[in-house]
Amino acid sequence: xxxxxxxxxxxxxxxxxxxxxxxxxxxxxxxxxxxxxxxxxxxxxxxxxxxxxxxxxxxxxxxxxxxxxxxxxxxxxxxxxxxxxxxxxxxxxxxxxxxxxxxxxxxxxxxxxxxxxxxxxxxxxxxxxxxxxxxxxxxxxxxxxxxxxxxxxxxxxxxxxxxxxxxxxxxxxxxxxxxxxxxxxxxxxxxxxxxxxxxxxx
Amino acid sequence: xxxxxxxxxxxxxxxxxxxxxxxxxxxxxxxxxxxxxxxxxxxxxxxxxxxxxxxxxxxxxxxxxxxxxxxxxxxxxxxxxxxxxxxxxxxxxxxxxxxxxxxxxxxxxxxxxxxxxxxxxxxxxxxxxxxxxxxxxxxxxxxxxxxxxxxxxxxxxxxxxxxxxxxxxxxxxxxxxxxxxxxxxxxxxxxxxxxxxxxxxxxxxxxxxxxxxxxxxxxxxxxxxxxx
Numbered sequence: 001x002x003x004x005x006x007x008x009x010x011x012x013x014x015x016x017x018x019x020x021x022x023x024x025x026x027x028x029x030x031x032x033x034x035x036x037x038x039x040x041x042x043x044x045x046x047x048x049x050x051x052x053x054x055x056x057x058x059x060x061x062x063x064x065x066x067x068x069x070x071x072x073x074x075x076x077x078x079x080x081x082x083x084x085x086x087x088x089x090x091x092x093x094x095x096x097x098x099x100x101x102x103x104x105x106x107x108x109x110x111x112x113x114x115x116x117x118x119x120x121x122x123x124x125x126x127x128x129x130x131x132x133x134x135x136x137x138x139x140x141x142x143x144x145x146x147x148x149x150x151x152x153x154x155x156x157x158x159x160x161x162x163x164x165x166x167x168x169x170x171x172x173x174x175x176x177x178x179x180x181x182x183x184x185x186x187x188x189x190x191x192x193x194x195x196x197x198x199x200x201x202x
Numbered sequence: 203x204x205x206x207x208x209x210x211x212x213x214x215x216x217x218x219x220x221x222x223x224x225x226x227x228x229x230x231x232x233x234x235x236x237x238x239x240x241x242x243x244x245x246x247x248x249x250x251x252x253x254x255x256x257x258x259x260x261x262x263x264x265x266x267x268x269x270x271x272x273x274x275x276x277x278x279x280x281x282x283x284x285x286x287x288x289x290x291x292x293x294x295x296x297x298x299x300x301x302x303x304x305x306x307x308x309x310x311x312x313x314x315x316x317x318x319x320x321x322x323x324x325x326x327x328x329x330x331x332x333x334x335x336x337x338x339x340x341x342x343x344x345x346x347x348x349x350x351x352x353x354x355x356x357x358x359x360x361x362x363x364x365x366x367x368x369x370x371x372x373x374x375x376x377x378x379x380x381x382x383x384x385x386x387x388x389x390x391x392x393x394x395x396x397x398x399x400x401x402x403x404x405x406x407x408x409x410x411x412x413x414x415x416x417x418x419x420x421x422x423x424x425x426x427x428x429x430x
Contacts, residue, residue: 194316
């Protein structure tokens with residue numbers, strides 16, 4: 001039994017917000033939803049921390065008014081899938097910040113499809129993050145940062161032999177042998193930040 | 203599973219295992235096999251029937267029969283076969299996969315897909331270097347041995363055994379990433395195309411490596427012993 005998703009809708013218009021909420025309930029009947037008109041600008045963390053949001057559907061009009069907020073969006077909702085709720089005309093690059101976009105004129109079936117897809121992606125991510133033990137995750141982080149087995153052993157105060165056997169277990173569990181492929185897994189599973197890994201590989 | 207024999211009609215074999223067709227292109231012998239058996243067609247095409255049979259069983263069933271003794275002319279044929287396979291990979295397979303990867307990147311903007319492209323580019327570079335090394339160092343060395351040239355370098359084929367594993371492992375990693383881990387966009391058709399192509403390539407490369415490791419290298423080792 002997988003846990004129900006927590007979905008946050010951040011939208012200033014009550015009509016749109018309630019409309020989206022009803023579509024979410026329709027697409028994902030088990031999900032817990034919450035609606036909020038705005039991100040409290042002075043203390044955005046207070047509600048980001050309250051619950052681990054799985055999916056956040058947010059109208060970029062809110063972040064556009066406050067550039068800082070836009071920059072920090074990923075930080076507030078680090079594990080969540082972000083969907084833009086687009087009610088205005090923007091430059092297309094805006095969409096790159098989000099995993100997906102819902103447009104005001106989208107058909108119901110399009111929106112349901114996006115919601116279902118994002119929900120299953122989120123489930124997959126949670127499942128991925130559970131594959132490796134805490135120690136293995138630690139070893140994986142260092143491996144993909146380009147550390148040698150000896151360096152990893154020193155950093156984690158374990159023997160070379162143990163570090164090697166962690167590496168072997170990671171490889172067996174994931175079915176992946178090369179460090180470069182492990183780095184891609186680590187980004188997908190949100191174990192490391194993508195920018196960091198691209199540097200580490202070079 | 204019924205292995206092919208020298209008497210198996212070639213047309214029947216190909217109808218049951220269409221991927222045998224690559225063998226003809228790589229040996230540079232034409233189709234239009236009519237009712238000929240493997241033995242008959244091999245003789246007509248001036249190739250050792252046992253060699254053609256071995257390639258058939260390897261391609262279709264992944265089986266190597268190590269009782270057969272091949273001579274120097276066969277060794278030359280095998281090298282030509284491997285070289286033709288390299289050309290096939292580099293001019294057909296890899297460009298096709300590159301094209302798919304490019305489409306995948308256009309479809310999915312997340313950074314893990316950018317990393318995937320880098321992973322593939324690095325892999326491709328490694329593969330090209332490996333083929334180049336075989337075409338320019340290993341195969342000429344073996345040709346010299348076949349022709350009995352004494353001025354060959356002190357290179358020994360032993361050095362070359364290690365090379366294959368890494369390439370195969372990375373290809374499998376690529377398939378795993380696409381099937382297991384990379385988040386699905388609206389790209390199921392494209393994924394199917396990439397995975398199918400990669401799986402075909404993986405299978406062919408495995409056979410390729412077995413021809414090198416289990417047929418070619420033992421032949422060359424025997425020639426090296428005879429030389430000393």
